[in-house]
Amino acid sequence: MSDGFVALYIFMLAAIAGHVIISRVPVILHTPLMSGSNFIHGIVLIGAMVVLGHAQTPLEKILGFVAVVLGAGNAAGGYVVTARMLEMFKPSIKVADKSDPKESQP
Numbered sequence: 001m002s003d004g005f006v007a008l009y010i011f012m013l014a015a016i017a018g019h020v021i022i023s024r025v026p027v028i029l030h031t032p033l034m035s036g037s038n039f040i041h042g043i044v045l046i047g048a049m050v051v052l053g054h055a056q057t058p059l060e061k062i063l064g065f066v067a068v069v070l071g072a073g074n075a076a077g078g079y080v081v082t083a084r085m086l087e088m089f090k091p092s093i094k095v096a097d098k099s100d101p102k103e104s105q106p
Contacts, residue, residue: 030085031082031086031089034078034081034082034085041075042075044071045068045071051067052065
């Protein structure tokens with residue numbers, strides 16, 4: 001019973017520390033932070049696959065499969081969001097207006 005309370009305490013402490021740390025990150029640094037967290041999600045995904053490979057009971061197999069699916073979705077979604085955030089930093093290219101007579105004459 002006390003192991004459950006210790007695990008709950010560690011989870012709550014990690015959640016509070018994570019919230020405090022992330023809330024103090026400047027907006028401009030969110031994209032690099034996302035890239036770093038995607039790397040960590042990939043490691044978590046590999047760990048979930050290893051655990052699934054060593055699962056013996058049906059409950060362990062189900063939990064391992066759910067962990068792999070959620071980890072893969074989280075990592076893939078993180079890369080999509082990071083790519084969209086990086087698109088915001090690219091300069092926009094202006095297309096010349098063809099109706100402007102000054103642009104069409106040499």
